[in-house]
Amino acid sequence: MTECVECGAEVSLHDDLEVGEIIDCTTCGAELEVVDTEPPVLEQAPELEEDWGE
């Protein structure tokens, strides 16, 4: 368990967390990026800067 940097709500994290992964806060909907896994540290995910994806 760690806190959402946006709303402070607890965010539940699964076991196979990866640095670089994006997690959605189920309380406020913010996109959070995992910047560390031991212990888990979340930051606000950066905005998409250009078109991406397939």
Next chain:
Amino acid sequence: MNVGILYSRIRKDEKLLLSELRDRDHEVTKIDVRKQTFDISEAPAAFADLDIVVDRCLATSRSLYATQFFEAYGIPVVNSHETADICADKVKNSLALEKAGVPTPATKVAFTKETAMEAIEDFGYPCVLKPVVGSWGRLMAKIDSESAAEAILEHKATLGHYEHKVFYIQEFVEKPGRDIRVLAVDGEPIAGMVRSSDHWITNAAKGAETDVFEPDEEALELVERASDAVGGGLLGIDLMETDDGYTVHEVNHTVEFKALDEAVETDIAGTVVDWLEEKAKAADPDLEVTA
């Protein structure tokens, strides 16, 4: 082997790859593209031990530059720069398919509102206007009438980035409510999926229903030819069925496979990693690819 995963976000797709690689005891080097600088003459130290790099960058420009750097450093990268360059641009993609004799929808490109309007009138209604770079079916417009065409062209010309001033206009393909995505490595299909939706954009990201697609002879051949046409690699090939057989709409190089992984029995990450092992081995015959 040591596999570099170049990324800016770890999605489900990357997680599937990472866990498969780790299960096979491969070394994995995660490379966050936002934290790298690329020197034109010298490879960053972090890349020294890499046997192969998988480009999973989401942003097109990053992908196009990074692949060039890895190739310059002599590190095998999938997909290759050639493939990324062709697939990232719908015009290059269409030209490559046409040149290879792969059936693809009739397409015209124009650079001004006036000539775009001429192309649209030429196709008749409905026809389709797409951005030359773009993803997940965003910013695609089905044009049903002259007034719609005028409004859309005006908006694009006024609001758009310069890339939106390249007008990519395509015939509207009447399809039986579904389109097909085949995931392939160097033209060899791994799995296929049909996406059905009442909406004309049948994109998994837009909530279409999915089902397994088993390619027939004709589809197999087209997948191989479409893959060759863009230089091969791990690709998503989009086909539609028409009365005259299949037509290949486009080939995607930054392919997502999580939806496919859920839809089919095939072990997709496993097949991709088999292929990575082969690729790395081909680049360096002395490499021990199995743990």
